[in-house]
Amino acid sequence: MDKPDTNIGENGGEEPPESERAQARERMAAAIAEVRREGKKAAFVYAIVDAVLLFLLVNILLTVLSPAELPTQVSVPAAVTDPVEAAVGRSVPALSFPTGAVVGIAIGVCWLIGEYLYRVRQPLVEQFEAANANVTDALRTARDAVEDEAETRMAARLYEDVLDGLKQSSSVALVDSRRLLGTLVVVILLSLATVQVAVVDIGLLDRDPVETESPNDRPSQYEGLEDGDAILGDSEDVQAGDENLTAEIDSTGGDEEIDRSQSFPSSDTEGPGSGSGTVDSQQAGFAGQEDVEDADLIREYNLRIRDQDTDDEDTDP
Amino acid sequence: MSPEQDIDELQQKIANAREQISTRIVGQEAVLEQLLICILADGNALLESNPGLGKTTMVRTVAEVTDLQFSRIQNTPDLMPSDITGTEIIRETDSGREFVFEKGPVFANVVLADEINRATPKTQAALLEAMQEKQVTAAGETYELPRPFFILATQNPIDQSGTYALPEAQTDRFMLKLLVDYPDYDEERTIVDMYTAGAEQVPVERSLTRSEIQAIQQLVREMPIADDLRDRAVQLVRRTREADDIEFGASPRASMALVQTAKARAFLHGRSHVTGEDIEALAAPVLRHRIIVDFRAEREGRTADDLIAALLE
Numbered sequence: 001m002d003k004p005d006t007n008i009g010e011n012g013g014e015e016p017p018e019s020e021r022a023q024a025r026e027r028m029a030a031a032i033a034e035v036r037r038e039g040k041k042a043a044f045v046y047a048i049v050d051a052v053l054l055f056l057l058v059n060i061l062l063t064v065l066s067p068a069e070l071p072t073q074v075s076v077p078a079a080v081t082d083p084v085e086a087a088v089g090r091s092v093p094a095l096s097f098p099t100g101a102v103v104g105i106a107i108g109v110c111w112l113i114g115e116y117l118y119r120v121r122q123p124l125v126e127q128f129e130a131a132n133a134n135v136t137d138a139l140r141t142a143r144d145a146v147e148d149e150a151e152t153r154m155a156a157r158l159y160e161d162v163l164d165g166l167k168q169s170s171s172v173a174l175v176d177s178r179r180l181l182g183t184l185v186v187v188i189l190l191s192l193a194t195v196q197v198a199v200v201d202i203g204l205l206d207r208d209p210v211e212t213e214s215p216n217d218r219p220s221q222y223e224g225l226e227d228g229d230a231i232l233g234d235s236e237d238v239q240a241g242d243e244n245l246t247a248e249i250d251s252t253g254g255d256e257e258i259d260r261s262q263s264f265p266s267s268d269t270e271g272p273g274s275g276s277g278t279v280d281s282q283q284a285g286f287a288g289q290e291d292v293e294d295a296d297l298i299r300e301y302n303l304r305i306r307d308q309d310t311d312d313e314d315t316d317p
Numbered sequence: 318m319s320p321e322q323d324i325d326e327l328q329q330k331i332a333n334a335r336e337q338i339s340t341r342i343v344g345q346e347a348v349l350e351q352l353l354i355c356i357l358a359d360g361n362a363l364l365e366s367n368p369g370l371g372k373t374t375m376v377r378t379v380a381e382v383t384d385l386q387f388s389r390i391q392n393t394p395d396l397m398p399s400d401i402t403g404t405e406i407i408r409e410t411d412s413g414r415e416f417v418f419e420k421g422p423v424f425a426n427v428v429l430a431d432e433i434n435r436a437t438p439k440t441q442a443a444l445l446e447a448m449q450e451k452q453v454t455a456a457g458e459t460y461e462l463p464r465p466f467f468i469l470a471t472q473n474p475i476d477q478s479g480t481y482a483l484p485e486a487q488t489d490r491f492m493l494k495l496l497v498d499y500p501d502y503d504e505e506r507t508i509v510d511m512y513t514a515g516a517e518q519v520p521v522e523r524s525l526t527r528s529e530i531q532a533i534q535q536l537v538r539e540m541p542i543a544d545d546l547r548d549r550a551v552q553l554v555r556r557t558r559e560a561d562d563i564e565f566g567a568s569p570r571a572s573m574a575l576v577q578t579a580k581a582r583a584f585l586h587g588r589s590h591v592t593g594e595d596i597e598a599l600a601a602p603v604l605r606h607r608i609i610v611d612f613r614a615e616r617e618g619r620t621a622d623d624l625i626a627a628l629l630e
Contacts, residue, residue, distance in 0.1 A: 136592075137543065137546070137591070137592045137593070138588075138589070138590045140543045140545070141541050141542060141543040141590040141591065142541070143543075144541065144544045145541035148541075150541055152539035152541075153323075153324065153536060153539060154324070154536050154539040154541060154589055155539065155541050157324050157589045158540075158589040158590050161589050161590075
């Protein structure tokens, strides 16, 4: 009977230097990082396209349905405009946007963030494997081996195999082009429909007439000083008038006899100084429909007329 | 020679060895693959089949192709442990008489323990230390067994009278239990033609050396496995302990065996990583002898393989 070999034999050839294995592991780690980056890009592409689709869908639905519970316009809150005004140093006109657009943007942004986070939380390496059959199982094995800092001969061989496989793989396969194209077609159709709805102004639900109140029509609660420009509009340069007009006023001469009769209210007291003529008091008055432009001026005129009359009587022989 | 070339060359050699064995063993590809896997994973295998299916020929051929020393133990009820491990004998020398340890048939690279269930429990237990520790203790002395070392035991599923069923503690030490089934019609006709005409034995070439087998065993141990696949193997084994149809589940040794044999299968297939297919392919051979089917499931005609297949789904 042959004596069996009881010694552990050679390990079948030279082992690669540890530095080479370490380099292979580093290259593999870099490749896996790149794979993860590609996965994030694909997740963002999906998320942005879906978010746009959702935005358009919500916008067009709210525009067409116009639910009575929602206003047609949403104003930008003062909490937003005030800092802007403070920053630019001048007042900012009040802004408002269609409710459908605002709600659509809000939902779209939420969807974008949510879908992106959801997709990124899915193992990106496994997603890449699913899209590239030539690295199935091998890539995640390499990933785990890199995380375990494995630098054995088989690990080094695995790294080389996977790196070779990655050269023949593509991150384009991460994106389902058929699904993406389908979504883009729907996005385009919804965009066209949005334009059409905006032009035709379709309303499917009964709703009160659209409030066309502009921000300037709304009563202001502000009681302080107003901005003149805001009220009167922007100032304009006005050219000085150069047209001369000639006004003619006819008057009688001062020596012309004036025939006038005056009557004053009768007075029971005829004392000295009282004239023989009857003086009727004449009260200055004004038409009821006319506005009193300047009551003081009228009063002054009355007093002067009375004084003049008194002087005339005194000077009469 | 680069490391890749080194590994590629070894994988090519193991493929050549498999091809050489196939020239002598017709059919039985699955059993042959599992047998090689067991060798690469440095384990022991239990072969179960009816008589006359070529178990001995298969094992002998494997030893021949791989340059391993082959030894056969025909188990009988009167076989003593010392008949296997060896014993001290008095030998006449020039200086007088002295006790010399005469190594038994277990001192070989490949030991075929034929019909192991016919040996007494005491003799069966003598194989425990050899299988697990790769060493033998006799007359107070411990002797290392040659490396690589495999015990490939066979047992007959029929004619159970006068047999001693292997205890669970011992069956657990077999990494795989292989079921050798009847060949199909074409294969059987080829076997008849091959062995009834021409040469008595089909010649095979040696394709692997002992050192190369040991190198492969080392590479198999170094093979990376993805965390999720490792977890899948562990969870599968753990489920055998929780399943209603299984009275007694598999031990953590089964988890280790499943991962190790999956690595060996990956190497045999020329890969540098384990796949889920490796786990699935080896679940039954690893677990079927480590679980005890509940009597209700047994009454319904379900076997251990059926239950393992259900656990894999």
